[in-house]
């Protein structure tokens with residue numbers, strides 16, 4: 224299963240003042256590309272070497288088609304033998320601190336019975352493809368525990384993943400979404416995915432089919448790249464950063480003008496999801512690049528509510544602001560606009576706000592199918608468990624949280640897997656640290 228990597232709940236209560244990103248550095252990657260192993264040109268070793276030596280990127284993925292596609296009657300799906308070879312080449316060429324090569328596959332279909340294309344990196348084997356089975360694909364990705372991304376999410380050519388319909392059960396399958404794929408902008412799909420409930424991060428890639436891995440210039444004169452914030456340039460650190468959505472999507476022009484854009488909310492970075500008491504959060508947006516910035520934007524729940532105009536043109540800008548959060552879910556992401564028109568987007572930070580009066584709540588309430596049980600984390604908690612009772616006091620279901628500082632998912636079913644009846648339910652939430660057990664009570668309602 225996928226592991227979400229988070230800092231401990233302790234951070235919530237030790238809100239430091241604006242020291243930033245000592246632990247992370249932005250590495251630049253192109254996470255979507257092909258060679259003749261599917262429908263592109265040349266071979267993986269040439270492609271990786273080009274990306275490293277000519278394009279000068281830190282991270283290059285080759286994501287060969289594994290979707291049974293054909294062109295002029297010839298299948299261009301990667302074979303299992305080629306895939307194992309690709310993995311071997313990627314591991315051989317990866318040099319810690321210098322270059323990370325990722326072996327990937329692009330699955331799914333964009334035909335009338337398809338759901339779209341999804342890139343999966345570093346899975347041990349190929350998906351036994353069934354191009355109309357989106358849920359089967361999500362479920363396979365979860366089993367692999369590998370990062371995955373929605374590619375070119377375009378509703379006009381049936382590449383929109385059932386209109387990005389949200390399945391809580393599969394939320395952790397998907398990590399990123401392409402805001403840019405070669406020359407096409409998919410910012411609307413990014414906002415829609417977040418609005419639907421997906422916890423996905425920002426990515427921009429080149430989808431190379433020619434010999435320009437890492438420095439393909441699109442029809443607007445820009446090179447799309449994904450900034451990946453990791454502590455070291457190693458394969459495990461890069462994969463962890465992708466699964467934690469600690470990314471920035473950007474368009475780069477000229478090639479030297481790569482953008483650093485980092486968002487932090489109460490010292491939690493883009494991609495993170497945490498719970499905190501309602502109140503004021505401290506937001507910091509830092510941008511730096513080779514050329515000047517014109518504006519920074521802070522999006523709240525997908526809406527650009529706050530703008531920072533850079534009065535004195537500068538290639539390095541820091542913007543600090545405070546926002547009030549109440550009960551419920553809020554997500555923030557940042558966007559930067561350079562004077563020459565180039566843009567960059569961060570992944571979102573998600574926050575579930577709780578209050579002292581309502582220490583245990585569900586989002587949404589009332590519950591239809593899925594809900595998150597949200598609570599105030601106990602500092603240094605090691606475990607959390609929710610026990611749900613009906614009005615008569617009968618036990619309905621006990622759910623152990625996968626991590627002590629994260630919401631607990633409930634699918635509205637009892638211990639035997641039957642949908643519960645409409646009505647009010649009580650939740651007894653128990654958190655344990657080494658020194659303390661805290662019990663909090665809440666209630667919710669199911670109404671279908």
Ligand SMILES: [Zn+2]
Nearest residue numbers: 329340374375
């Ligand atoms: Zn594709």
Ligand SMILES: [Zn+2]
Nearest residue numbers: 255256329430
């Ligand atoms: Zn592709």
